Amino acid sequence: MKRFITSITLILMAWALGAQTEPQAVRHTIRHDGMEREYWLYVPEGMEKGAPLVMVLHGYGGKAEGYRPEMMTVAQENGFAVCYPQGAEDPKGKTGWNVGYPAQKGMKTDDVDFVCDLARHLQKKHGFSRANTFCTGMSNGGEMCYILAMQRPEMFSAFASIAGLTMEWAYKELTPKRPVPFMEVHGTEDRTSRWEGDPDNEGGWGEYIAVPLAVANMAAAARCTHKLTTELPMIRNKVILHRYMGGEPAWEGGPIAEVRLYEVVGGKHSWALSDLDTCREIWDFFTIYKK
Secondary structure, eight states: HHHHHHHHHHHHHHHHHHHHHHHEEEEEEEETTTEEEEEEEETTTTTOTTTTEEEEEOOOOSSSSOOHHHHHHHHHHHHHEEEOOOOOEOSSSEEESOOGGGTTOOOOHHHHHHHHHHHHHHHHHHHOSSSEEEEETTTTHHHHHHHHHOGGGOOOOHHHHHHHHOBBHHHOOOOOOOOOEEEEEEETTTTTTTOBBBOOOOSOOOOOHHHHHHHOOOOOOOOEEEEEEOOOOOSSSEEEEEEEEEESSSSSSSSSSEEEEEHHHHHEEOOOTSSSOHHHHHHHHHHOOOO
């Protein structure tokens, strides 16, 4: 009986220890353009001053609270901070990032400025690295990654879009100001953010270009000269990695700005966590561009 009680006690202690070490993000607020904006921040215990910062942008109608805890696990293992900003409500009452959807008509929120201001605020307040700040996001958050990469590439060392798109207006009006390290993970059977694009706005999100063209546009901005295509070890769906290489440095004296497309064959509208270790894949890509 004593052995049984001792065993149960050890199991409960182990469970409690595991629960205590599970990463948890903390809610904060900041004022921007007269609005109180919310964000959640995770800082690993014992993290060194000057550590990297990764911004993670949720999708349309989503919430920052509880979003993508897998990224916090990677942060805990590798010593970087993670910030989850909360998108504001649009005229339809949906939370998200102002990228020009028809439903966002009349929305005045400048989310490019908000995300950049929040990054600067965190760098100053917590001492995070200005040189090693990165941005990722899914769907609507992925669209913000494209827009930020085109408008404010100096703020972030690299970007990773998951199931994101380049809106047609952005493709026609915006041009990246410099070579930008960029990766996209996208399913070929994504019916929300269509692989083939939606030039006639059949889905109601506004006109947007095909995913391969959007990635090739980023590769052209980076002056990439060739593409290397490989197939990753299969977990569920086949994942084909297209690497655009041979371009110009991301900054003077820095590494070449590579652009990647992870083509998830048969994949739906998701982070593709069943097909590859997406969050670690993102961090491995970002690590190439740490200064």
